Amino acid sequence: MSATMQSTPELREQISQRKKAAPRRLPVPALVIAVILLMLLGWQTLVWLHLLPTMTPGVLEVFSAIIALVVSPAFWMSLWQSVSAAFTGWIIACVLAIVVGMLVGSNSFARQSTSVLLDFGRSFPTLALIPVVILLLGTSQQMKIIMVVLACFWPVVIQTVQGSKRIDPLVIDVARTYRTPPSLMFFRVRLPSALPFIATGVRISAAMAILVAVGVEVLSQAPGLGRQITLAQQGQNWDIAFANLFFAGLFGWAVTLLLAKAERRLLRWNRLGDE
Amino acid sequence: MTSQTTAGAPPRKPAATRPGNSRQITKFIRWAFTHFWLVIVAFAAWWFLSAGSTNIFVPPLSRILEVLWRDLMNGVILGHIGYTLTNLALGLSIALIVGILGGILIGERAVVRETSEPIIHFIRSIPQAALVPLVIGAFGIGMGPKVMTIALACVWPILLNTIDGVRAVDATARSMSRVYRIPKTLYFRRVVLSSALPQILAGVRVSLAIGVTVMVVAELFGADRGLGYYILNSSATFKIAESWGGALLVGLIGYLLNLAFLAFESVTLRWYFASGSK
Numbered sequence: 115m116s117a118t119m120q121s122t123p124e125l126r127e128q129i130s131q132r133k134k135a136a137p138r139r140l141p142v143p144a145l146v147i148a149v150i151l152l153m154l155l156g157w158q159t160l161v162w163l164h165l166l167p168t169m170t171p172g173v174l175e176v177f178s179a180i181i182a183l184v185v186s187p188a189f190w191m192s193l194w195q196s197v198s199a200a201f202t203g204w205i206i207a208c209v210l211a212i213v214v215g216m217l218v219g220s221n222s223f224a225r226q227s228t229s230v231l232l233d234f235g236r237s238f239p240t241l242a243l244i245p246v247v248i249l250l251l252g253t254s255q256q257m258k259i260i261m262v263v264l265a266c267f268w269p270v271v272i273q274t275v276q277g278s279k280r281i282d283p284l285v286i287d288v289a290r291t292y293r294t295p296p297s298l299m300f301f302r303v304r305l306p307s308a309l310p311f312i313a314t315g316v317r318i319s320a321a322m323a324i325l326v327a328v329g330v331e332v333l334s335q336a337p338g339l340g341r342q343i344t345l346a347q348q349g350q351n352w353d354i355a356f357a358n359l360f361f362a363g364l365f366g367w368a369v370t371l372l373l374a375k376a377e378r379r380l381l382r383w384n385r386l387g388d389e
Numbered sequence: 390m391t392s393q394t395t396a397g398a399p400p401r402k403p404a405a406t407r408p409g410n411s412r413q414i415t416k417f418i419r420w421a422f423t424h425f426w427l428v429i430v431a432f433a434a435w436w437f438l439s440a441g442s443t444n445i446f447v448p449p450l451s452r453i454l455e456v457l458w459r460d461l462m463n464g465v466i467l468g469h470i471g472y473t474l475t476n477l478a479l480g481l482s483i484a485l486i487v488g489i490l491g492g493i494l495i496g497e498r499a500v501v502r503e504t505s506e507p508i509i510h511f512i513r514s515i516p517q518a519a520l521v522p523l524v525i526g527a528f529g530i531g532m533g534p535k536v537m538t539i540a541l542a543c544v545w546p547i548l549l550n551t552i553d554g555v556r557a558v559d560a561t562a563r564s565m566s567r568v569y570r571i572p573k574t575l576y577f578r579r580v581v582l583s584s585a586l587p588q589i590l591a592g593v594r595v596s597l598a599i600g601v602t603v604m605v606v607a608e609l610f611g612a613d614r615g616l617g618y619y620i621l622n623s624s625a626t627f628k629i630a631e632s633w634g635g636a637l638l639v640g641l642i643g644y645l646l647n648l649a650f651l652a653f654e655s656v657t658l659r660w661y662f663a664s665g666s667k
Contacts, residue, residue, distance in 0.1 A: 126569065142504060145500070145503075145504040146504050146507050146508065147506070149504050149508065150475075150508065153508075166641065167527050167528070169527060170527070185583040198396070212510040223423065226423040226424055227423060227424070227426060227427040228427060230424055230425060230427075230428050231427060231428060233644065233647070233648075234640065234644045235638075235645075236598075237598060237601075237644045237646075237647040238639075238640040238643055238644070239598075239601050239602040239605045239639060239640070239643055240602075241602055241605060241606050242602075242605040242609075242611070242617070242636050242640065243636050244445075244609065244634050245609070245620050245621055245623075245624035245625075246620075246624065246629075246632055246633055246636055248624075249446045249629065249632075250446050251445070263610045297419065299466050321514065323517040325517060325518060326518075328516040328518050328519050329516065329517075329519075329602075329606055332518050332519060332521060332522055332606070332610065333518075333606065333610060339519070340516075340519060343519050343522055343523070344522045345524040346539060347522045347523055348526070352523075355522070355523055358508030358518075358519075359515060359519050359523065362515060362516050362519050363511060363512070363514050363515035363516070363538075364511075364514075366514035366515065366516060367510060367511045367514035368513060370510075375664055380561065386493060
């Protein structure tokens with residue numbers, strides 16, 4: 115086997131030539147913006163060609179509606195109503211679910227007993243209960259919060275049970291050998307071990323919280339973004355409806371992004387073992 | 390070591406050596422008991438706690454089940470169930486086709502994938518329930534708009550999961566397909582699709598749940614048939630027990646659909662689970 119030894123300057127020459135020869139790609143953010151602009155252009159074209167239903171607003175109309183919303187205090191009020199209901203319900207559901215989930219998850223008999231009920235609750239479309247709940251509780255912020263709690267409880271509790279199930283029995287044995295007091299056992303051993311799964315459940319339920327809050331508003335006309343969208347649609351103000359929809363989506367997207375970032379930071383210790 | 394038995398009585402065989410049927414039956418009974426005792430207790434508790442209810446908005450469970458049975462038997466609900474499930478099936482089928490095809494096309498090329506993912510994530514974050522007034526307001530309360538709303542809401546999890554699944558196809562398998570000049574259709578069907586199937590089915594499971602919710606919301610918002618309409622109509626005409634019954638039925642259907650899908654998944658992905666992957 116002949117060894118083809120090349121001197122360092124020659125190697126450097128080859129590498130730089132290869133870099134120049136490779137096609138340069140546009141950075142991804144630029145591409146994303148380009149695609150979005152193309153999509154908006156396509157939308158506007160479809161509107162001009164009257165290929166969409168006549169009431170569909172053009173891009174400029176939606177933009178001006180968005181700006182009009184941003185400066186109107188009524189919009190921020192309805193945004194606050196939706197967001198606060200979603201947030202309150204989400205927090206309550208997470209606390210309840212983590213407590214219940216950790217209790218259930220640490221005992222295999224409890225897990226087996228509750229598995230059917232948890233599965234049923236998870237697949238139950240909470241919004242189907244709205245006509246009944248309106249009869250019982252009326253159309254108020256409290257009713258919204260309760261619906262959000264009912265909906266967000268299940269993903270978190272199921273993920274918590276999964277998380278607490280997975281703790282290494284060896285770790286439990288070692289902690290017991292050192293006669294760890296129960297409170298320390300829970301907070302320093304069981305809970306951190308289950309935290310990655312809990313974090314996933316919390317993230318899923320955050321998205322569900324906003325969805326359920328807006329859904330409740332759409333169906334029950336409780337004040338908030340969902341109600342604004344319905345009102346705008348009924349008054350044939352499609353540009354305002356789309357603008358509200360845009361903000362609802364923007365908010366949900368931002369929340370999911372923030373939670374994912376927070377999860378990456380806080381659970382960095384979890385991934386250190388993988389590398 | 391010899392075991393003592395009472396004089397004259399035949400020794401009782403230890404459990405592990407009893408004939409298989411009897412052991413399996415005991416195992417099944419124990420499994421059924423541990424999994425269902427709480428359900429039965431909860432059901433009984435609901436029954437007895439609501440039996441003496443004086444609040445007209447909280448009818449006794451016996452009454453709810455009674456009207457549910459009556460309406461099932463006289464065919465009223467069956468028609469609604471059929472309508473609802475048909476919409477769901479159509480909407481999900483459209484979402485499946487668009488999601489899987491789109492996911493395969495987008496997932497194959499890294500550039501396309503990186504460009505579309507932020508956009509898809511944004512559109513997916515729009516609360517699906519907010520789409521309902523817009524679509525139904527624009528297109529009316531017929532069957533088409535409902536199918537469209539369900540498809541629109543359900544396509545995103547399938548799309549995103551297909552993209553992930555396609556992206557995760559083994560690079561070696563890809564290269565081998567190129568080396569052996571495997572035709573594109575066969576490549577997509579046997580290499581890409583089979584490899585991505587676990588991910589895709591996980592996405593379909595999420596879409597199923599979303600589909601049930603959106604379907605109910607769409608029918609609650611504006612419909613003249615369907616389970617959601619049945620619930621709304623009952624509550625509007627103060628047939629409280631019927632609306633509770635309808636809500637229960639919707640929950641039951643969601644649960645059964647989920648179970649059926651899990652069964653389907655375990656059969657289709659038998660090779661995947663058997664290999665020990667999670």
